[in-house]
Amino acid sequence: MRPRVQPLLFLVICGLPLLAAGQARPLPGPDVQQIYQRLLPQIEQIAIFDHHAHPGFSDDPDVDAMAAPPGSAAFRERDTNPELVAGAKALFGYPYDDLSPEHAKWLVQKKAELKKEKGNTYFSDILDKLNIEQGVANRAMMADYLDPKRFVWVFFADSFMWPFDNQRERSRNADEQVYIPLQEKMLHRWVQQEGLSKLPPDFAEYLKFVSRTLEDNRKKGGIAMKFEVAYFRSTKFSDPAREDAEDIYQRFVSGGIPSKDEYRTFQDFMFRYLIREGGRLHLPVHIHSAVGIGDYFSLSESNIMNLENILRDPRYSNVTFVMIHGGYPYDRQAIWLASARNVYLDSSETEILLYPSEFKHTLKLWLETFPEKITFGTDAFPYNEVLGAEESYWLGVQSSRTALAAALAEMISMGEVSEAQAMQMAHGYLHDNAVGLYAGKVH
Ligand SMILES: [Zn+2]
Numbered sequence: 001m002r003p004r005v006q007p008l009l010f011l012v013i014c015g016l017p018l019l020a021a022g023q024a025r026p027l028p029g030p031d032v033q034q035i036y037q038r039l040l041p042q043i044e045q046i047a048i049f050d051h052h053a054h055p056g057f058s059d060d061p062d063v064d065a066m067a068a069p070p071g072s073a074a075f076r077e078r079d080t081n082p083e084l085v086a087g088a089k090a091l092f093g094y095p096y097d098d099l100s101p102e103h104a105k106w107l108v109q110k111k112a113e114l115k116k117e118k119g120n121t122y123f124s125d126i127l128d129k130l131n132i133e134q135g136v137a138n139r140a141m142m143a144d145y146l147d148p149k150r151f152v153w154v155f156f157a158d159s160f161m162w163p164f165d166n167q168r169e170r171s172r173n174a175d176e177q178v179y180i181p182l183q184e185k186m187l188h189r190w191v192q193q194e195g196l197s198k199l200p201p202d203f204a205e206y207l208k209f210v211s212r213t214l215e216d217n218r219k220k221g222g223i224a225m226k227f228e229v230a231y232f233r234s235t236k237f238s239d240p241a242r243e244d245a246e247d248i249y250q251r252f253v254s255g256g257i258p259s260k261d262e263y264r265t266f267q268d269f270m271f272r273y274l275i276r277e278g279g280r281l282h283l284p285v286h287i288h289s290a291v292g293i294g295d296y297f298s299l300s301e302s303n304i305m306n307l308e309n310i311l312r313d314p315r316y317s318n319v320t321f322v323m324i325h326g327g328y329p330y331d332r333q334a335i336w337l338a339s340a341r342n343v344y345l346d347s348s349e350t351e352i353l354l355y356p357s358e359f360k361h362t363l364k365l366w367l368e369t370f371p372e373k374i375t376f377g378t379d380a381f382p383y384n385e386v387l388g389a390e391e392s393y394w395l396g397v398q399s400s401r402t403a404l405a406a407a408l409a410e411m412i413s414m415g416e417v418s419e420a421q422a423m424q425m426a427h428g429y430l431h432d433n434a435v436g437l438y439a440g441k442v443h
Pocket residue numbers: 052053054138379
């Protein structure tokens with residue numbers, strides 16, 4: 001079928017200058033460097049909304065519902081990356097050129113002094129230095145040292161899927177030994193928050209408890225729920241009947257270990273229940289959709305394409321899905337999931353794993369496909385006492401701005417978009433697309 005509005009006519013309607021007629025070229029011209037130099041300062045002026053990060057100090061156990069087991073870090077993420085020294089220099093005036101233990105002491109000391117001096121504006125000041133207007137704090141619980149005007153809470157929703165004896169789940173491998181007890185702890189905290197002494201024996205009551213927790217988290221300022229389920233099991237979800245989930249719940253809530261299939265069935269039902277509630281409560285659903293840390297993270301079982309049956313299920317057409325980390329390394333396929341009206345891709349983590357020269361390719365393809373469906377995030381995280389969320393904020397922002405300017409410069413030079421369209425895309429990616437999802441709760 002032909003589109004009713006011709007694309008060129010559409011541009012005129014939107015008031016953007018038309019490109020010179022002609023076919024897009026396959027190679028950028030000699031002007032590309034110049035265009036890049038012109039775009040970058042304009043991009044730096046855009047006040048950012050950071051759609052995914054874990055702000056906090058390294059000794060704060062509420063930063064994530066999960067802890068990182070020792071795994072193999074990609075080259076750019078290792079402590080030896082000299083870019084991290086540049087970050088410490090830019091943010092704190094770090095006087096050394098390496099992070100040797102002797103020198104790193106200076107940085108630890110400096111941060112401790114600032115933390116004492118600034119109190120709850122410490123992290124707001126980091127945002128100011130990077131021109132981030134507001135950012136998500138994806139945390140187990142919010143911290144009183146994060147200013148709620150600058151940081152909005154995204155809470156974790158996975159733990160409702162692990163209410164039974166998790167002995168077998170835990171013993172699967174060393175990563176799960178770390179992760180599963182933290183999910184149990186999280187569920188226990190929700191139980192306490194809702195004033196219960198233990199999980200209700202009745203399934204209908206359990207579902208009410210789950211919904212009440214989501215409602216209360218929303219009242220506490222939560223703007224979205226986040227799943228990191230890919231760390232614990234396959235992201236392929238079947239569609240079990242409620243009676244099956246109910247039967248399993250009532251048999252195992254007070255003890256005993258369900259079979260692998262029974263546990264899976266129960267979880268598949270709960271996942272669907274939670275996202276349906278996300279639609280009802282206007283809480284967008286964030287899902288970790290990329291490669292993950294640790295030694296046992298399964299790339300094939302967490303492939304973003306596993307979620308296609310959920311994302312394209314008309315029963316969830318009122319749910320906003322944000323695919324956190326944009327499916328990397330399946331980012332090329334992932335962008336086509338954003339063809340669904342209610343599906344968005346967030347680029348966090350990808351811009352830290354990849355250097356800007358490579359991340360530029362991801363961004364360019366996404367901008368050329370569904371530019372209004374992609375959002376920016378840093379995935380800032382306090383890795384350790386020396387390399388904190390501060391440096392990862394810096395690296396995420398610098399990497400994304402330079403890669404974005406490079407991708408757009410090429411698109412302009414090759415005759416794909418005008419400069420005005422390119423800047424509109426930049427505003428969309430760094431701020432407008434994400435902010436539009438939260439009905440005035442963020443800015
Ligand atoms: Zn994250």
